[in-house]
Each structure stands twice: as structure tokens, then as C-alpha cells.
Amino acid sequence: MKREQIGLYRNFGLYIDGEWRQSRTLATREVIDPSTEEIVGLIPAADESDLDDALQSATYGLAAWRATSPWDRAMVLRRVSSVIRERAEDIATLMTAETGKPLAESRGETQAAADQFEWYAEETKRIYGQTIEGRTSDVRMQVRYEPVGVVAAFSAWNFPALLPARKIAAALGAGCSVIVKPASEAPGSCMALVQACHDAGLPGGVLNLVTGDSSLISRHLIASPAVRKVTLTGSTEVGKSILRLAADGIKKVSMELGGHAPVVVFDDADPQWAAETVARAKFRNCGQVCISPSRFFVHERIYEPFCEAFARFAAALAIGPGSDASSEVGPLANARGLRHAEALVADALSRGARLLAGGKRPEAHRRGYFFEPTVLADVPSDARIMRDEPFVPIAPITRFSEFDEAIEAANSVPFGLAGYVFSSSLRTSTLAAEALECGMVGVNEMLLACAEAPFGGMKESGMGREGGSLGIRDYLEAKYIRTRLV
Incomplete structure (x- = not known):
């Protein structure tokens, strides 16, 4: 050749x-x-x-x-x-x-x-x-x-x-x-x-x-x-x-x-700042990141403002080829990922989730494996996206009322790569970080990977x-x- x-x-x-x-x-x-x-x-x-x-x-x-x-x-x-x-x-x-x-x-x-x-x-x-x-x-x-x-x-x-x-x-x-x-x-x-x-x-x-x-x-x-x-x-x-x-x-x-990183947002966190911070990380590389935040547990007192801020951020992101300087979200890697994203959204909606942003292929990009940054609220625990590693630009959000409830839900999957905690309380954030069954935890922080720190997980x-x-x-x-x- x-x-x-x-x-x-x-x-x-x-x-x-x-x-x-x-x-x-x-x-x-x-x-x-x-x-x-x-x-x-x-x-x-x-x-x-x-x-x-x-x-x-x-x-x-x-x-x-x-x-x-x-x-x-x-x-x-x-x-x-x-x-x-x-x-x-x-x-x-x-x-x-x-x-x-x-x-x-x-x-x-x-x-x-x-x-x-x-x-x-x-x-x-x-x-x-x-x-x-x-x-x-x-x-x-x-x-x-x-x-x-x-x-x-x-x-x-x-x-x-x-x-x-x-x-x-x-x-x-x-x-x-x-x-x-x-x-x-x-x-x-x-x-x-x-x-x-x-x-x-x-x-x-x-x-x-x-x-x-x-x-x-x-x-x-x-x-x-x-x-x-x-x-x-x-x-x-x-x-x-x-x-x-x-x-x-x-x-x-x-x-x-694989990973399926939980994000636990407590009621003393700033809902808008937390939402924008995690959304920026969620849609990086079109959600195709092993430590991508992928399950969002938000305290009921700040649930609605968090969801609204998350959806606004997602809807404003520019979709397009990576070679376009204005693009903020590129395509999924292959057609298999695109089909997976569509199936996860359909499953969540069929179980009662609310679609706040995205949810489909963008009209402007019918060629290529593009999928809109998607935000789902009120996602039940039995939805596939809450159990299976997603690797797609979809953010499922659910609410909690008690500390133990959030930690139990966060630890309920066999994955244990990364997890995230948002709280202005040193006591709450410390106890939550220690309780998460993850190899890496970010507290009010999403940027975990760097050459000088150990990278790896627990469980599967x-x-x-x-x-x-x-x-x-x-x-x-x-x-x-x-x-x-x-």
C-alpha cells in the first residue's frame, strides 16, 4: 500500500x-x-x-x-x-x-x-x-x-x-x-x-x-x-x-x-454557582469523560434554582465541529454513542423525568454524531441513566432531603471512580467526601486530574x-x- x-x-x-x-x-x-x-x-x-x-x-x-x-x-x-x-x-x-x-x-x-x-x-x-x-x-x-x-x-x-x-x-x-x-x-x-x-x-x-x-x-x-x-x-x-x-x-x-460520578449538592451551596460549575465539567468532551459528573443529587431546598441554572447553561452552549473556534461541544465518538444517548433520554422520560434542555440531535447538525447538551429533572432511581455508565452529554438530576439519603444513593452503583461534593460547611463536605466510595473526590472543585496526583478508582x-x-x-x-x- x-x-x-x-x-x-x-x-x-x-x-x-x-x-x-x-x-x-x-x-x-x-x-x-x-x-x-x-x-x-x-x-x-x-x-x-x-x-x-x-x-x-x-x-x-x-x-x-x-x-x-x-x-x-x-x-x-x-x-x-x-x-x-x-x-x-x-x-x-x-x-x-x-x-x-x-x-x-x-x-x-x-x-x-x-x-x-x-x-x-x-x-x-x-x-x-x-x-x-x-x-x-x-x-x-x-x-x-x-x-x-x-x-x-x-x-x-x-x-x-x-x-x-x-x-x-x-x-x-x-x-x-x-x-x-x-x-x-x-x-x-x-x-x-x-x-x-x-x-x-x-x-x-x-x-x-x-x-x-x-x-x-x-x-x-x-x-x-x-x-x-x-x-x-x-x-x-x-x-x-x-x-x-x-x-x-x-x-x-x-x-x-468505567465511572458514574455522583455530585452531591447540599443546601448551603450556592445553587447557581454550583450548577454552572458542574455543567461546565459535565459537557466537556461531549460528556465522554470517565470522571464526568453523571448523577446529580441536589438538596430539595435549592433544587429548582439549581435545575434552572443548569438548563440555562446547557442551552447556551455552542455545538459544532471542534475545528470551529466557536464550538464548545463537539460530537460523540461514534454512531453507537449517539444511539445510546437517544435511548437513555427515551427511557428516563418514559419513567417520568422532565426534559429541561436538549434531548435530541441538533437540527443544524444532521451529519456527524452530535447530540444536544441535555438536562433531565426528577429522574427516578430505576432509570437506566442512574445505573449505567452514560458517557454522553446528559445530566440527570434528582432531589434529596437528608445527608444519609444522598450518600446511600451516591454509593448505590458498582462504580467508584470519582465523586463530587458542594457545600460551604467544612464539616458537611469533609464527612461527605469521606463517605463517598470513590477513588477521587472533588469538594467545590471539578478539576481532579493532574500529573502530580494519583488517578484511579475503587470497586468496579x-x-x-x-x-x-x-x-x-x-x-x-x-x-x-x-x-x-x-
């Missing part, structure tokens, strides 16, 4: 042993722009032989990279961060072209991806061991941390640069080699990160990228004895499947899975943490050494 046929991805492909190439079979997959439903490019579909090449490359890369000093690894990672920042506009433009998200959001995500490499450039020098005093004077005991080995990293499409950056930067900082599989819906942003690593001087084989059929790639990579760590950002159902595959080889696993929202000083630990193994002096 000729290079010019690849469209948006003409300079990329599979990245194995420091080189971009096509699949051995020349098989490809289409990538669709969700704003136009048009093909923006073709990417290689790797087969087993391509995956074996990547495994061999990562095995050789591991041997060299784990022997590289932490200071030298840090210099490479810092250069990667600088290269990403230098190319931020190009990467953001590519991201918007394949995801449809507003360009301002793509710019912000690109900088956040660079932050990950900058953070782990420092953390790689701070992998501290431990000395334990022996019971007798001739015994020495120590714990050292070593890279776990080859990492198979699987990432999602909703944040196509930040999500793989969290995995790649932490793994490289720990001294591991990586085979990353970006989402087929939006692979270009990850490819651009890999190119930045290449241009920053990362040795060949240390980082490899494969694209194609997710089931084939996950089964083949995880079955290999070369892979010792698996990391996934994806749905809970996919996570369960990956865990089953990893169990056969007793692989080290970290999972950042996953295991392990990404980001912060904890993030690198998921790519390390503790080795205990006991020496007797003779």
Missing part, C-alpha cells in the same frame, strides 16, 4: 524497533471523523507476526533501558515533554481532526500529556528503596525496586494523548519497555507522542506501537511470557476480559475503568493508580535481599 493512501496517518503506522512501518499483510482499518462521518485516514491492522516483532523488539529494548541510569532516563523524558510542547498545536489539530473535540480542549490535553513526561522525568530519580535493621549485627536487609518488565498498554479514545501518556511516561520512568495499543477511533495523537519519544532520543525497541483488532492484539500480547505488566484504560466490561486473560500468566495489572472502576508519586509504583517490583556477612 502506498504512503499517500493513509491520509491523516501518512507519516505513521506500526512503530516497531524504532521504525514506522505497515503491517506485513498491508491490511488497514478506517478512521472516521465523528463531525462529518468521513474517512480521515487508514491505519495498519497488525497480525500475529507483527505482534511477535513488537514483542521481540520490546524484549531487547527492556534489556538496554532497565540498565540505563535514572538520570539518563530522566533526561530523555524531559526532552520528550519539550518536544510535545513544541508541537502542541500540530498535535492538537490532529486530535481534533480524529475526535471532533473542540480545539481548545485538544490543546489543553496535549499540554497535560507533556506534563506526564515532565513529572516522571523527576520521579524516575526518586525510586527509593528501603534498609531494614537486622536482628543480629551480621545481617543486612534491604528492599529495592526494579522495573516489572515489558508492559502491554491499552488506551481509550476519549483522551487519546493524555491516557497513553500516563502509561508510557510512568513505565519508561520505571525502566520498563512498552508496547502501546491506542484506540482505533483516534490513534494519531498517540502516534505523535511516540514520534516525540523517538525524536527525543529514546532508544529503538523501548517503545513500540501497534494498531488493529483489539481482541486479537490483547489476546496475543497478554499470552506472551515476555509481557509482565498489563495496563488498561477502558470500560469495566473490557477490563474484566483483560483481567481474565492476565490471570493465566499471573500478570501484574492496573485498570482505570478499577485497581492501581496513574499519576503522582504512586503512579510509577505500578511498574515496579519490590525485591527483598537479605545478606549474612561471613
